[in-house]
Amino acid sequence: xxxxxxxxxxxxxxxxxxxxxxxQQAPDGSVTSLESAAQALTYTEARPFNLPIAEGYxxxxxxxxxxxxxxxxxxxxxxxxxxxxxxxxxxxxKTPLSKITTPSKQLAPVDAGTxxxxxxxxxxxxxxxxxxxxxxxxAAGKLFFNINRQTYICSAxxxxxxxxxxxxxxxxxxxxxxxxxxxxxxPGYRNGTSPFGKWTVAxxxxxxxxxxxxxxxxxxxxxxxxxxAVLVLNAHSGAHADPYPGRQTGWFSYAWNGAGxxxxxxxxxxxLGYPGCLDNAVLMQRNDSQGVVDSTxxxxxxxxxxxxxxxxxxxxxxxxxxxxxxxGTSFGNAPMPNAIIGVASWGSTDNAVKWMxxxxxxxxxIVKLVGTACNDYPAACKTN
Numbered sequence: 001x002x003x004x005x006x007x008x009x010x011x012x013x014x015x016x017x018x019x020x021x022x023x024q025q026a027p028d029g030s031v032t033s034l035e036s037a038a039q040a041l042t043y044t045e046a047r048p049f050n051l052p053i054a055e056g057y058x059x060x061x062x063x064x065x066x067x068x069x070x071x072x073x074x075x076x077x078x079x080x081x082x083x084x085x086x087x088x089x090x091x092x093x094k095t096p097l098s099k100i101t102t103p104s105k106q107l108a109p110v111d112a113g114t115x116x117x118x119x120x121x122x123x124x125x126x127x128x129x130x131x132x133x134x135x136x137x138x139a140a141g142k143l144f145f146n147i148n149r150q151t152y153i154c155s156a157x158x159x160x161x162x163x164x165x166x167x168x169x170x171x172x173x174x175x176x177x178x179x180x181x182x183x184x185x186x187p188g189y190r191n192g193t194s195p196f197g198k199w200t201v202a203x204x205x206x207x208x209x210x211x212x213x214x215x216x217x218x219x220x221x222x223x224x225x226x227x228x229a230v231l232v233l234n235a236h237s238g239a240h241a242d243p244y245p246g247r248q249t250g251w252f253s254y255a256w257n258g259a260g261x262x263x264x265x266x267x268x269x270x271x272l273g274y275p276g277c278l279d280n281a282v283l284m285q286r287n288d289s290q291g292v293v294d295s296t297x298x299x300x301x302x303x304x305x306x307x308x309x310x311x312x313x314x315x316x317x318x319x320x321x322x323x324x325x326x327x328g329t330s331f332g333n334a335p336m337p338n339a340i341i342g343v344a345s346w347g348s349t350d351n352a353v354k355w356m357x358x359x360x361x362x363x364x365x366i367v368k369l370v371g372t373a374c375n376d377y378p379a380a381c382k383t384n
Contacts, residue, residue, distance in 0.1 A: 038200055039182030041144045042151045043096045048276025048310030049145075049152040052169055052222040052346040054357065078259030079363065081159070083338050084383065085135040086250030089242070091197040095186070097282060119289035119304035119354070123279065124272060125190065132188040132284055133195050136322070136338045138249040140272040140284065140315055141187035141194075143170060145180050153281055155273035155314030156185055156231070157340065159254050161246030162380030163373060164231040165366070166313030167343050168206045171229040174221030175213025179204075183231060187249045189274070191282045196245050199233040202377065205369050218297050225298045227345040227359040229313075230369040232377045244380055252315060254340040254370075256361040258293075260318035261341075265293035267301070270321075271356075273314025273344060275307040291316070291341075293360070300357040301342050307356065308347060316342040316358050 125131050132138060143156040143166055154170035164185050172179040183201040186194040206229045209215035217224035235243035242248055261267045269291040274281040289303035301316065319337045342358030359365070374381035 039146055041146060041182055041184055042149075043144070046144060046151040046153050048274075048281050048308070049154045049170060049312055051309040051312050051344070051356075052227075054219060054223050054346050054348055078255060078257040078261075079367070081253045081255075081339075083136075083139070083159075083253035084161075084246065084250045086138070086246060086248050087242075088133070088135070088138075089248045090133065090195045091241075091248075092193055092195045093197055095192055095194060095198070097192045119287055119306070121278070121285060121287040121306035124284040124286035130190065130195070132190040135250045136252065136317075136320065137272070137284065138188035138196065139246070139252050139338075141185055142189035142274045142281070143313060144182075144184045144186070145170065146182040147180050151182075152180075153274060153276070153310045154312045155310065155344065157272070157315040157343075158187065158246045158249060158251035159230075159340065159370065160251055160374065160381040161383065162233045162235065162244030162377070163246075163251075163370065164201075164233060165254070165315070165340065165343060165370075166229050166231065167345055168210045168224075168227045168229040169221065169345070170313045171204045171206055171231075172211055174210060174215070174217070174224070177211050185231065185233060185245070187245050188284075190284065196248050197236070199236075199245055202232045202234045203373070204232075205230045205373050207365060207369070216298055222346050223297050223300055223357060224345070224359055226365045228343060228361070228365045228369065230366075230373050232373050232380050235379065252317065252338045252340050253336055254361060254366060255318070255336060256341075256363055256366055258360075259341070260334050260336070260339055261293065265295075267291045267318055267341065269301070269303050269316045269318065269341070271303065271305060271307065271311070271314060271316050271344065273307055273311030276310040277308040278306065281310045285311070294357070297357070299360045300345065301360060302355055302357050304354055305347075305356045306354060307344065311344045311356075314344045315340045316344065 140157040143154040156164045156166035159165050185199045187196045207226045210226050215224050215226045271287040278285050287305045291301045291303045294300055294302050318339050323337050341361055345359050346357045
């Protein structure tokens with residue numbers, strides 16, 4: 001199912017917050033604002049949130065994606081923003097570990113699943129060195145939230161000093177106009193310690209089309225065009241407090257409309273997240289893989305990956321890391337560092353395939369979401 005360009009531009013933003021029910025959508029398509037309320041989280045019972053599963057996706061689907069990789073994602077000129085490394089100042093807190101969490105001693109990288117998509121998944125942690133306290137890793141983190149009385153885990157990352165991007169399915173249930181609540185973002189989380197504190201959410205933004213079920217998806221709520229959400233964090237107060245975590249951790253840039261992809265719609269992706277199937281989600285994991293745009297499946301980007309539930313909403317970045325000083329050479333055609341081009345959205349029912357997908361970042365999802373949030377909360381987006 002695909003919507004026309006006109007319908008896509010008519011898709012409005014809907015503001016989701018931690019309250020019991022949604023307000024009725026205004027007939028003129030305006031945005032409705034609802035206050036968020038703090039909510040207790042049960043860290044010891046926190047479960048990795050289920051990764052949406054694309055049922056029936058097999059090796060043939062992956063091969064088809066590569067065959068169709070030459071089709072254009074969008075004709076628009078791509079765009080991107082600029083990230084920031086932050087000061088690195090810490091304000092650590094401890095959170096109780098889940099009863100099921102015990103880090104394993106070793107995690108060996110895996111070459112590929114049966115899909116043939118090569119990847120390498122390993123801890124983003126050089127124990128005893130605290131990689132999670134260094135940029136760019138520290139701009140990503142763990143997202144806790146409640147569904148009814150159960151606490152769940154997703155992943156997320158900063159794109160402005162007080163603005164976090166994650167997956168829409170970590171914020172609300174597709175097509176039901178029902179939301180989750182009590183979101184807390186812990187940047188650089190590592191084995192029960194949050195070195196830059198915990199940050200509650202003032203408001204969350206998703207596209208109305210995702211909430212009402214009109215967003216184009218290959219399956220209901222899975223492999224969607226707009227599985228993207230933005231969270232505005234509550235500012236911390238005090239004479240010695242930085243109001244938003246990005247001042248310490250820094251934040252990632254983000255790119256849209258095909259920025260970071262080759263003309264054949266391929267790229268190289270670094271994925272960060274806290275999957276429950278790897279070290280029980282207590283350590284950040286890193287996955288590196290080739291990515292390709294699958295025009296037959298809602299223009300989603302697909303990669304090889306060992307990650308699973310809990311990694312939902314984690315950033316997919318191009319040009320990840322600290323750029324070197326150049327000596328006798330030059331950068332390539334798209335050198336923008338640490339640019340998010342999508343967030344983890346779904347996986348496959350066939351565990352042997354080991355591939356994942358992400359909705360594309362576009363001017364009418366990520367740009368519109370960030371723009372609306374920054375208009376409502378300019379202080380959270382102030383970068384100087």
